[in-house]
Amino acid sequence: MLILSFNIHDLSEQMTPQKFDIxxxxxxxxxxAIAYHATRRKKMSVALLDVDFQGKYSSSExxxxxxxxxxxxxxxxxxSRLTLDFLASDPxxxxxxxxxxxxxYDKNKWQTYQRLAPLFKSLELNIETWTPQEVQSHIPYIDCIEDIAGASFAPQDGIFNPNLLKQFFRTHAKKEGCAFIDGAYVKAITKKSDxxxxxxxxxxxxxxxxNEKEVFELLSQRNTSQDHPAQDYPERKIIATRVINAAGAWASKIAKLYGHVVDCKPVRRQVSIFDCKGINLSPYGMIVDSSGVYFHAEADHILAGFATPHEPSGYNFxxxxxxxxERDIWPPLAHRMSKAQALKHKTGWAGLYEVSPDYSGVVGCVDPAANIYEAHSFSGHGAMQSYxxxxxxxELILDGSYxxxxxxSLHPCRxxxxxxxxxxxxxHI
Ligand SMILES: Cc1cc2nc3c(=O)[nH]c(=O)nc-3n(C[C@H](O)[C@H](O)[C@H](O)COP(=O)(O)OP(=O)(O)OC[C@H]3O[C@@H](n4cnc5c(N)ncnc54)[C@H](O)[C@@H]3O)c2cc1C
Structure with missing residues (x-):
């Protein structure tokens, strides 16, 4: 996997801090994605800053x-549809x-789905509904259907490679002059007169x-580096006309730096990779079981994830x-597909959902006087909404309105x- 990583020490070593529009x-x-759209729309100076451009602990990774x-x-x-259309433009x-x-869907969720069907129809989403028997005929591996009340199939959806999308955004933003500042752990944002x-x-x-260890130490701590400096790093500063907080599961910590309290939390989510002789899911996209376990083919393996209920919030990787x-993945799958009795667990990982109080993302200008914007807490759907x-x-920044x-409606103050x-x-799953 090719990761673009840039460092512009010369910036920070100047006596006068460099200024950027965004x-x-x-x-x-x-x-x-914001850097991509902002740089391609108008010639504004944009800097994209991260403690770790490789994103080892980022949810995007x-x-x-x-x-x-x-x-x-x-x-x-x-x-989401904008992102889907963009992905489909060059699959x-x-x-x-x-x-x-x-x-x-089980009985309850099937009722919920049916209540939503008119909205989907009004927005011309292409969705088929299937009876349990139709599920079995489309996906013969699914041979236990007695607890399923119905199903939906949306052919425009699918699985993509988030890294390829991120690299696309970055490559184009860089071409348009975006400055990339790697290894920059933001610890203070101060409002000046203009x-x-x-x-x-x-x-x-x-x-x-x-260094990966240093990045981990900084990103796994609850408070800002001011409270717990891991070690003495050189301090740098830059000046901005506008700041956008796109710090994912760390956004509420960044928000605190400019005095905004936002009740969004980091919550661990785990996914497993495993094999199963006799099951080939490659003809299908994502399958979401009524238990909440979601799964799809991943190279020669199967990937499955589950949002463990009551997972405490925290920077737990x-x-x-x-x-x-064995607790969360295997039992529902073995119940749904008799061939899944023989699953062989290989590996897996944990990352963070950035959970907002209503499970919708936060997008908008939080402080118009100071030009501070936020785009974070997509609660498990930020990859598919990124474009x-x-x-x-x-649009909000460059045109003044959407x-x-x-x-x-995603305004940070809602x-x-x-x-x-x-x-x-x-x-959300
Ligand atoms: C297991 C799992 C499965 C998921 N599945 C899906 C899915 O199928 N589809 C989907 O759409 N979404 C999914 N998501 C959610 C999705 O990954 C996120 O919503 C999305 O990646 C968020 O992107 P982001 O850019 O907002 O945050 P991130 O990718 O987390 O980026 C935030 C960045 O901020 C940086 N940062 C933090 N603090 C500081 C600081 N003080 N100074 C400098 N930089 C800092 C971090 O280093 C990080 O790179 C999943 C998430 C997980 C964990």
Whole structure:
């Protein structure tokens, strides 16, 4: 896997800090998508800044690559659909296997799906509904259907390679002049009269790339580096007219630096990779079981994930291995497919969901006087919304309002405005 990584020490060594029109904190899929759209729209100086451009602990590196358009709210559907259309414009480039999402519903979820069907229809989402028997005829491996009330199949959805998409965003942003500042751990954002000053620890001062252990120490701590400096790094600063907080599961920590309290939490999510003789899922896209376990073919193996209920929030990257696989993955799959009795666990990993109070992302200007924007907490769907969110954010900043998709309902301040402003999403997995 080719990772672009840049370091611009010369920037920070200047006596006068360099100024940018836009500084994006966080170079995951969302930050990179914003850099892509912002640089291609107008000639503004943009800097993309991350403690680790390789993204070893970023969610963009650790996700399952699923992309689908079925959501409870129009804005989530539209943002996902923009990304899906973009992926479909060049499937090979993004490793996009457009083989659909199949959702298997129990009685309750089937009722929920049916309530949503008119919204899907009004937005012209192409979705077939299947009876349990049709599920079995389309996917013969699924031979236990007695607890399934119905299913949906959305052929426009699929699985893509998030790394290829991120590299695409970054390559194009770089070509358009975006500055990449690697090894920059942001620790202070100060409002000045007509600008913002961003201070960061420079992890790249001595070597080419940030050291993995140091990155882990910084990203796994609860508080800011000011509270717990791992060691003394050289401090650098840059000046921005606008700052965008795209720091994923760390966004609430970054928000604190400019005085915004946002109740979004990092929550561990695990995925397993395993083999199963006799099951070939390569003709299918993502399958979401009624238990909540989702699975798809991954190279010659199978990938499956599950959002363990009551997982405490925190920066926990420990994969529980056999324990997780045998407790959360194997039983529902062995129940659903008799051939899955013989699953052979190989490996897996843990990454972070960035969970907002209503499971919808946070997008918008949080402080118009200081020009501070946020795009984070996509609660497990940031990869599939990244292209759309990047476009929306670029429009908000460069045009002063949303043009393609009205994302104003995802405003960062909605959580303070009462339940009626919440965009509760129940289709998250
Ligand atoms: C197991 C798992 C499965 C998932 N499956 C899917 C899926 O199938 N489909 C889907 O759409 N989504 C999925 N997601 C969610 C998706 O991966 C995320 O929503 C998305 O990647 C978020 O991107 P981001 O750019 O906002 O955050 P990230 O990719 O996490 O990027 C944030 C960046 O901020 C940087 N940063 C943090 N603090 C600082 C600081 N102080 N200074 C400098 N930089 C900092 C980090 O280094 C990081 O690179 C999954 C997530 C997990 C964990």
């Amino acid at each position: 500084v994006i904190v966080g170079a995951g899929l969302v930050g990179s 650790l996700n399952a690559g699923g992309a689908r358009a079925e959501w409870f709210h129009r804005v989530n559907i539209e943002l 090979e480039q993004f490793g996009f296997r457009q083989k659909g999402y199949v959702w298997l 600008s913002l000053e961003i201070k960061y620890d420079d992890l790249c001062y001595a070597s080419q790339c940030p 420990t994969y529980e291995g056999d324990r997780f696989f 759309g969110v990047g476009l929306a954010m670029a 043009k393609t998709v009205d994302a104003s 959580f303070k405005e009462g339940v009626s402003k919440l965009l509760y999403e129940d289709f």
